Amino acid sequence: MKFNKKYKYPKSMRSLIDGKRHYDIDQEKLPSVTTILSATQSEEKRKSLADWKARMGAQYADRVRDIAAMRGTAMHKFLEAYIDGSGHKDLTSVGKEAEPMAQKIIESGLGDLEEVWGQEVTLYYPGLYAGATDIVGIYEGQPAIIDFKQTNKPKKREWISDYFCQLGAYCMAHNYVYGTKIQKGVILMCSKDLLFQRFEVEGNDFVKHQHEFLRKIDQYYKNVPQTKQAQGTKNDQ
Numbered sequence: 001m002k003f004n005k006k007y008k009y010p011k012s013m014r015s016l017i018d019g020k021r022h023y024d025i026d027q028e029k030l031p032s033v034t035t036i037l038s039a040t041q042s043e044e045k046r047k048s049l050a051d052w053k054a055r056m057g058a059q060y061a062d063r064v065r066d067i068a069a070m071r072g073t074a075m076h077k078f079l080e081a082y083i084d085g086s087g088h089k090d091l092t093s094v095g096k097e098a099e100p101m102a103q104k105i106i107e108s109g110l111g112d113l114e115e116v117w118g119q120e121v122t123l124y125y126p127g128l129y130a131g132a133t134d135i136v137g138i139y140e141g142q143p144a145i146i147d148f149k150q151t152n153k154p155k156k157r158e159w160i161s162d163y164f165c166q167l168g169a170y171c172m173a174h175n176y177v178y179g180t181k182i183q184k185g186v187i188l189m190c191s192k193d194l195l196f197q198r199f200e201v202e203g204n205d206f207v208k209h210q211h212e213f214l215r216k217i218d219q220y221y222k223n224v225p226q227t228k229q230a231q232g233t234k235n236d237q
Contacts, residue, residue, distance in 0.1 A: 001083070001113045004137075007178050012122045012130065023122065023130035030124055031220065033131035033169045033213075037162050039223065040216040064152070070094045071101070071192065072150040076134065078102035079148055082110075083119055083135070101150060101190040108196040109188035113146070114138040123173040128217055133170045136182075142202075144184040145170045151191045157199060161209065163187050164201045168210035 013024040014032075020039070021032040031039075053061040074090055075098040081088030082102070090099065115138035124130035135146035145167050167185030174180055185206060187199040201209060 001110070001116055001137075003116050006117050007136075009118050009121045010124065012124075023124065025122070025124050025130055026126070028127065030128065030130040031224075033129055033166050036129055036169075036213075036216055036220045037165060040219045067094070068150065068152055071098050074098035075102045075105075075150050075190070076148055079105060079134070080119060082106055083116060097192060098150070100194055101192065104190045104194050104196045105148060105188045109198055112140045114141065123170050123177070125169075125173040125176055129169060129173070131166070131170060131173075133167075136170075136174060139184065139186050142184045143180060143182045144186050145174065145182060146186045146188065149187055149189040151189055153193075154191050154195050154197060155189065160187070160199065161212070163199070164206070164209040165213040165216065167201060168206060169213045171206070172210055172213075 010025055015022050015024055015029065017029065017031075020035045022029045022035070023032060056064070071094055074092075074095050077090065078088050078099055079102045080086075090096070113135065117136045117138075119135050120132060121134075121136050122130065122132050123136075133145050134148045137144065137146070139146055147163070147167060149163065164185065164187075167187070171182045171185060174182055183206060184200065184202040186201075187197075189197045189199070191197075
């Protein structure tokens with residue numbers, strides 16, 4: 001793979017508003033993509049998560065969630081260091097679990113990454129949302145948004161529509177701000193048992209998920225009118 005810094009990506013600061021992640025970009029506080037997705041979950045998904053937490057017990061469920069989050073952060077650090085050539089070691093128990101997961105993604109998923117435009121890239125759609133994606137570049141010969149994911153157990157494609165919406169959001173933001181025509185999203189995932197999965201979304205299927213995210217944006221701002229009003233004030237100045 002090679003680095004090609006085609007675009008100047010913004011620096012941003014993350015902040016919490018009512019406990020929800022936002023990005024400070026160009027004097028706007030924009031809700032993160034994950035904040036929007038979380039706030040617009042279907043009742044079915046909310047019930048499923050609540051039922052799982054009830055079965056597991058709240059304390060145990062929170063521990064499973066927290067360990068998964070730490071493992072995911074550690075895995076990302078290994079992958080970032082591999083891509084930029086800086087090297088990384090983590091001798092903690094979480095790090096020892098995450099390193100082989102990162103190596104599995106490197107071996108099975110990064111061979112098709114041909115060009116890196118940026119990693120840990122902050123993307124934003126002015127006045128609406130922001131987020132950070134793992135890689136923007138050329139994958140299998142096509143411009144693409146690439147995200148790394150860890151999982152406790154292998155996933156079926158129909159279970160991860162939110163991930164595709166997330167990629168669609170980043171794609172729309174990049175295309176709007178930089179005038180690109182990215183039409184492909186890639187998820188490189190590894191389970192804690194070292195099963196690698198690659199999910200790709202493009203064409204009409206990708207457009208469908210982008211439209212779904214647009215509906216979620218509309219729903220989010222209807223439910224949080226003060227946020228939209230505050231941003232509108234800043235945009236009008």
